[in-house]
Amino acid sequence: KAGVTQTPRYLIKTRGQQVTLSCSPISGHRSVSWYQQTPGQGLQFLFEYFSETQRNKGNFPGRFSGRQFSNSRSEMNVSTLELGDSALYLCASSRGDREGETQYFGPGTRLLVL
Amino acid sequence: SQQGEEDPQALSIQEGENATMNCSYKTSINNLQWYRQNSGRGLVHLILIRSNEREKHSGRLRVTLDTSKKSSSLLITASRAADTASYFCATDGGGADGLTFGKGTHLIIQP
Numbered sequence A: 001k002a003g004v005t006q007t008p009r010y011l012i013k014t015r016g017q018q019v020t021l022s023c024s025p026i027s028g029h030r031s032v033s034w035y036q037q038t039p040g041q042g043l044q045f046l047f048e049y050f051s052e053t054q055r056n057k058g059n060f061p062g063r064f065s066g067r068q069f070s071n072s073r074s075e076m077n078v079s080t081l082e083l084g085d086s087a088l089y090l091c092a093s094s095r096g097d098r099e100g101e102t103q104y105f106g107p108g109t110r111l112l113v114l
Numbered sequence B: 001s002q003q004g005e006e007d008p009q010a011l012s013i014q015e016g017e018n019a020t021m022n023c024s025y026k027t028s029i030n031n032l033q034w035y036r037q038n039s040g041r042g043l044v045h046l047i048l049i050r051s052n053e054r055e056k057h058s059g060r061l062r063v064t065l066d067t068s069k070k071s072s073s074l075l076i077t078a079s080r081a082a083d084t085a086s087y088f089c090a091t092d093g094g095g096a097d098g099l100t101f102g103k104g105t106h107l108i109i110q111p
Helices: none
Strands: A005-007 A010-013 A019-024 A031-038 A042-050 A053-057 A064-068 A074-078 A087-094 A109-113 B005-007 B010-014 B019-024 B031-037 B043-050 B055-058 B061-066 B071-076 B085-092 B099-101 B105-110
Touching: A005 A087, A010 A019, A019 A087, A019 A109, A031 A074, A031 B099, A042 A064, A042 B099, A074 A087, B005 B085, B010 B019, B019 B085, B019 B105, B031 B061, B031 B071, B043 B055, B043 B061, B043 B071, B071 B085
Parallel strands: A010 A109, B010 B105
Antiparallel strands: A005 A019, A019 A074, A031 A042, A031 A087, A042 A053, A064 A074, A087 A109, B005 B019, B019 B071, B031 B043, B031 B085, B055 B061, B061 B071, B085 B099, B085 B105
16 A cells, blocks of 8 residues: 655745645545644644545644645645745645544655745 | 653664653643654654553554553664664644644664
């Protein structure tokens, strides 16, 4: 079974631009979660999508948004990029059961904002 | 915000020795999970322990959970060079916050 894939793997943008990251979950998984990892803040939860609906949301500004398609693939968008948005963005997929299920992570997209 | 706090922040041991990492958290949980990350890559799930479990084994891994102390430990026995990585604990409170990660323990296995 193929794992979680993320594209692109690396991205360089400048301040003020916007960026879209993509995540394809494991086949059969309906939940996709996004996390941001920085040296200073560590791993932080952005949001979770399940059946094309945002089910949970972390404490990030509205510049961070996402969506999920009918095939469970998900995209994350960051508008008006800031230097502090430089990070490794990880997505994770799971079946979508609510009780104690394992999340499987992709390799991440490393975003550098100049 | 971080809920879990791993201890130590860094650990260097000789190949073949055992490595123990600890994790403390603040609120009630449904389960606690341990992940490994190599050099800023994706996270690899190691083991999940539910709040009603006290100990779990998987190969060379042993995880304990003490909900009264809000703490967990990860033991890696007979360490290998390939175990060099950062290890994170993550708590699942069953709420709207997704997994809440600690800042990790960086483990270095010296050959």
